Amino acid sequence: xxxxxxxxxxxxxxxxxxxxxxxxxxxxxxxxxxxxxxxxxxxxxxxxxxxxxxxxxxxxxxxxxxxxxxxxxxxxxxxxxxxxxxxxxxxxxxxxxxxxxxxxxxxxxxxxxxxxxxxxxxxxxxxxxxxxxxxxxxxxxxxxxxxxxxxxxxxxxxxxxxxxxxxxxxxxxxxxxxxxxxxxxxxxxxxxxxxxxxxxxxxxxxxxxxxxxxxxxxxxxxxxxxxxxxxxxxxxxxxxxxxxxxxxxxxxxxxxxxxxxxxxxxxxxxxxxxxxxxxxxxxxxxxxxxxxxxxxxxxxxxxxxxxx
Numbered sequence: 001x002x003x004x005x006x007x008x009x010x011x012x013x014x015x016x017x018x019x020x021x022x023x024x025x026x027x028x029x030x031x032x033x034x035x036x037x038x039x040x041x042x043x044x045x046x047x048x049x050x051x052x053x054x055x056x057x058x059x060x061x062x063x064x065x066x067x068x069x070x071x072x073x074x075x076x077x078x079x080x081x082x083x084x085x086x087x088x089x090x091x092x093x094x095x096x097x098x099x100x101x102x103x104x105x106x107x108x109x110x111x112x113x114x115x116x117x118x119x120x121x122x123x124x125x126x127x128x129x130x131x132x133x134x135x136x137x138x139x140x141x142x143x144x145x146x147x148x149x150x151x152x153x154x155x156x157x158x159x160x161x162x163x164x165x166x167x168x169x170x171x172x173x174x175x176x177x178x179x180x181x182x183x184x185x186x187x188x189x190x191x192x193x194x195x196x197x198x199x200x201x202x203x204x205x206x207x208x209x210x211x212x213x214x215x216x217x218x219x220x221x222x223x224x225x226x227x228x229x230x231x232x233x234x235x236x237x238x239x240x241x242x243x244x245x246x247x248x249x250x251x252x253x254x255x256x257x258x259x260x261x262x263x264x265x266x267x268x269x270x271x272x273x274x275x276x277x278x279x280x281x282x283x284x285x286x287x288x289x290x291x292x293x294x295x296x297x298x299x300x301x302x303x304x305x306x307x308x
């Protein structure tokens with residue numbers, strides 16, 4: 001197995017990255033880098049430079065920390081000759097993502113911008129079903145409770161944190177994967193809590209050559225969480241629910257894995273192994289471009305203050 005270092009030992013790392021690496025036939029978690037967290041039995045560093053100096057035998061670094069500080073650490077790893085995996089979104093700005101990609105290609109290194117929701121169980125089946133059909137309407141409903149999934153994470157409300165687009169970009173990563181024609185933002189309404197810098201909810205409209213494409217994102221949703229994509233075609237209506245875990249066509253469910261979402265991060269790390277073996281770059285920035293355009297075009301509406 002290949003040694004790998006994981007930087008940023010927070011909730012998503014503990015819940016998803018660490019178990020996926022532990023179960024992988026490709027990877028051995030050889031080091032962590034974090035100021036606050038660690039993994040039992042794994043060598044821990046608090047600084048990436050110290051890890052890079054002490055462990056030249058580790059060829060890959062997986063970065064699982066907020067997007068704003070990520071660029072500097074990713075660039076350090078690339079300049080030290082290490083392959084890099086980026087948790088979504090791959091950075092705070094498109095420009096820094098382009099700079100990372102240019103550096104990786106110059107040095108013949110792998111750079112993997114991951115979109116875990118694309119690896120949900122039924123996403124490939126949805127893509128195949130839509131491939132030869134004419135899309136007429138597509139609507140995204142992505143409503144969840146930020147207090148449940150991102151408790152106390154103040155960085156999401158600061159510039160670069162993306163607010164509701166932190167989960168919303170997961171939906172956009174699926175849409176850009178399953179819809180063959182490119183889309184772009186035409187308008188958006190962004191609801192921004194007083195005293196915050198990023199939206200807590202958003203309504204977005206997109207251009208598509210044959211379909212009306214819209215999305216509603218809301219981070220104030222209590223009760224049952226909703227992650228749905230509905231696509232109407234001339235040949236029936238497809239729905240993806242639970243973030244891509246379940247699919248139905250005209251109400252008839254398609255068969256999938258018993259625990260579909262458990263496979264997302266294992267699939268990411270399997271993909272990383274293939275990319276590193278080929279020294280290839282996978283840096284699809286379409287979901288992030290849509291978020292950036294929504295932030296640029298969006299009309300901001302002040303709403304009630306939000307306190308975690």
